[in-house]
Amino acid sequence: MAFQDTDTGRPGAAPDPSPGNRGDGATPAIELRGISKSFGPVQANKDIAIRVMPGTIHGIIGENGAGKSTLMSILYGFYKADAGEIRIHGKQTAIPDSQAAISAGIGMVFQHFKLVENFTVLENVVLGAEDGALLRPSLAKARKLLKQLSDEYELHVEPDAKIEDLGVGMQQRVEILKALYRQADILILDEPTGVLTPAEADHLFRILDGLKREGKTIILITHKLREIMETTDTVSVMRRGEMTATVRTADTSPEELAELMVGRKVLLRVDKTAAQPGAPVLQVEDLRVVDSQGVERLRGVSLDVRRGEILGIAGVAGNGQSELLEVLGGMREGQGRVLVNGEPIDLTGTRSDARTRRRRGIGHVPEDRQREGLIMNFYAWENVAFGYHDDPAYNRGPLMDQAAIRADTEAKIAKFDVRPANAWQEARNFSGGNQQKIVIARELERNPDLLLVGQPTRGVDIGAIEFIHEQIVALRDQGKAILLVSVELDEIMSLSDRIAVMFDGRLMGERLPSETDERELGLMMAGISDTGGDHDIAEVERNLAHPSGDPHKES
């Protein structure tokens, strides 16, 4: 155990990560002292201190809203810290803007990539780092350098490909190449594996290892304990804007980190009994969806979900899962046959919208609560009626019965422990977890026969995650059918009774959670069905070169 209380402000707090490698006198590649930042009344960072030695990988772990990203934004010159100082290789450095961060040798790979979609890889790489007023020489030089870099670090990318034609894994490489092209020696990655298959993630970590051996310093921000344990040398834990501990990874355990993140003991597994599946509620046959660009997003999906079971759909974001939920939820048209409780539902025309789906007993917790599930500027009570606003109980004659809606809201808020328990608060002023509770309360309390759930715990704190998982399992135990879509493989593995893997608009097959593992699912997510044999990363990449999907949901 090597916990250090950073609140004492002793800069020498972080332990030397690689004994024997570097002497005690080595200067940290990056050192933060007493960084504080508040947005209005919200203190996002409070007296943060970190030291990261050159040639190491340092993890920063914390829940959503713990202040990790604010800290990194300060490092990259997006925000100015209210107090504190930044030292790069021992030298105090002011970072007023991104330009300063770049010249200090900091490169950042954001969670949402900062790429111009209709530009080529080359154009994206040179953007902002051109050599002169004319483009041609800059591009020629970049082409040569890019080749060198990709050979050196196994970062192969087609320089003339347009970003919009590349898979997310490739796009991430472009981001890394951008940083290397700018000669970054400190690389910060914000939640880099959210969009990757396990194989791609492994490959990414091999690349990072390579960079580390070259002497680059890497900061990895994540909420995934496993990544921290497997890849980092040292790790800092953040909670509510404060750095609660910095520790050598080898000296800690996932349970300990989780407790440090949340501030109490947490259950890392979902408690549930075996499913008692009954008659099929949802039967999907040969479902196809073509998007507005004419691209086929679903290419003949067939599946069943029965009473009392959770079918989990695993897959990398953008492989058709969103479209599956949307067409079943009535947000999009499709072709094929869909039966609910044995009766077909319309997939096109005027009787195919979210309203008619709800009447058929389909509840829907959408993937993106801020864009779809809630109206952020509406009060909590207005959101509780959302989608069910034509319910006779909510209306009196031609007018809406606001008193009735508010009374219903109070009840739901109490039952689902939404905080603050204020029906007159606008949705945007609730935390992510409480926003999601409002959506879940609304959809679950309608007692649907079939519940569609997309990314139920994205951007939700651990406490709320436990609660939401319990609610979903409880609904299953009442004999409801649940279709769960999540890009978090852990969530799929722990919640589902059956797992189907989706790739490029098709189902690659189904597995039972007890009979499969992450490696197998990972290969299926990359479109490889022969999961017995040996497969290398190149094969995975070839398969993932052109995944389809709605880019806004790829996060």
Add this chain to the structure above:
Amino acid sequence: MDKMPKWADVLLIPLLNLVLALVVSGLVVVLIGQDPFEAMAIMVRGAVGSTYGWGYTLYYATNFIFTGLAVAVAFHAQLFNIGGEGQAQLGSLGVALVCLFVPWPHWSLALAAAIAGGALFGAAWAAIPAYLQAKRGSHIVITTIMFNFIASALLVYLLISSLKAPGMAPETARFPEATRLPFAQDVFAAIGIDWSRSPLNVSFLVGLAACWLVWLLIWRTRLGYEIRAYGQSEPAARYAGISQVKIVMVTMLISGALAGLMGINAVMGEQQRLLQDNVLGAGFVGIAVSLMGRGHPVGVLLAAILFGALYQGGAELEFETSVPREMIVVIQALVILFTGALDNMVRDPVSRMFLRWGRRKPTPQPAGD
């Protein structure tokens, strides 16, 4: 940052914006060699210093209530209807047709029919841009602008051909006497109050009723709920089963109908005949009125009266000094600029100020990033 009290948002900031717009307008008056304070005094006296002034002020305000509500309703669905001008012109045509070609026994029947006619024609003129937006994705701002030009060409054509009255001027015949709406002076005379002659007529009451109905629509009905939800987030509307085509169409039809209703005031109430341009920019004033009124019918009503006063005051100003009427257009532009586009110029410092006050009694808040 939500530390700003509601009254600051709905009252203080619009007021500060207005003051800024007036200060800059004052500078413009100085620029053309006039005394801004004297100009202001003339305008205030002219607008609200007599029953005559009030009559004209409220007459203009009635026009702006209709066009302001039209813009406001569309704004709630995130649609920017710049076509109020053309829709009001077509609405005027509808009113004129009702008055010209049906022999009405009493003004009240004629008014009811004219309301229907004006609303119908206004709505029809908004229908095509609405359809193109809903189905073809043609940007409604551009199409409604084009429809303004087309509307004025259409009126020009009708008034030199089929609807033209004998004589030189491109205008229709006078409406029958039975369609004349009671003026304010008639109404007040009936209860023994002396009110100067002005074009203020019962349409003003229709305007007030429209304010109330729009309030009811937007904040109390399902349709209003759907309109507001659609305006806030299109994907969310789809998620809730709210049809995009329906909302865009219905909202624009209501918006166009409201703009068209302006015709009962301007054509039936005042001119008693259709001219080439009865609207005279009121459709555009609606944009300023709606922005000032923050899209709320009460706000629209107050802003409409303010602009009514501005128009009446501006007319007096032109009469008494050498400041041309276009001064009003400048003031109107500045109000749109400051309340609509430069809003954050005032809002940011004000909210910072409230934040500083608010910090004295700190409230615990979850950290967010």
Add this chain to the structure above:
Amino acid sequence: MDFLTVIQILDSTVRLAIPLLFACLAGLFSERAGIVDIGLEGKMLVAAFFSAAVAALTGSVWLGLLAGIAAALIFALIHGLASITFRGDQLISGVAINFLASGMTVLIAQDWFSQGGRTPSLSGTGRFNSIDLPGANALEAAHAAAESPGMGLSAIYWELLSGHTILVYVGFLAVPITWWVLFRTRFGLRLRAVGENPGAVDTAGVSVVRLRYAAVLICGLLSGLAGAYLATGLAAGFTRDMTAGRGYIALAALIFAKWRPVYALGACLLFGFLQAVSNRFNVIDLGLIEIPNAFVLALPYILTVVILAGFVGKAIPPRAGGQPYVKER
């Protein structure tokens, strides 16, 4: 219609297309950088007024041109302030600018000249006069003398190509220059990037604000040229609201051209042609078919709507257009 009439209509097409072209390219720079500009109309109008007013007062059209450009630049800065610095609604700012221009020009015209909101007529050095290309006059004289059909073709030279003001030639030159700047320079790369994903530009260490201001100012410069040409090249002085919706038509042309310089030239020539034809229809009696004058007047607007509705259904505007940039992770 004989050949010469066709040439004359084409000649008039060129004249009428030029203000549209300048305005369209102005909008192109702005919108490619993510700033939607429906205030082209207003900027053209102030530029038209100040160029005519200063030309009338000084007798120099060049000083007029500078004044027009300066006025348009000031209005562009207002738009920049509203939409870049204060992150306001770009459409509303544009509307405000159009009204401001419409009111101010008449107000100042009345104050300066007292001629009912117009400037005195310009003549001599107060206007841009046409430039005769070498040999054009001789050819025209030869054409007038000999009625041979072969000589008719020469009208393409002396009527269509020759005899325009310098701004016409500048306008045509502006098209390849715009293309080159956008697609062959560092500035162009950054400008296009900032209209697609300002976050990418910002994280690459380039100032979004500065780039967008640059774009807005170029837009001001070009709309200044458009307005100045209108008042001192096409017409001989300023009259109230003389832009008559050209700013909006330029916007429609921009959409039609899918935000590309060379297509913009085509779109503007088409709209210019429509105007030229409708001008011609005013005076030509068709005889059998009676087309109402008002319909001809409205034709460009109707066609714009038709084009917007049909042919450009899938024109993809710059992705970040119309949205103010707020830093986020």
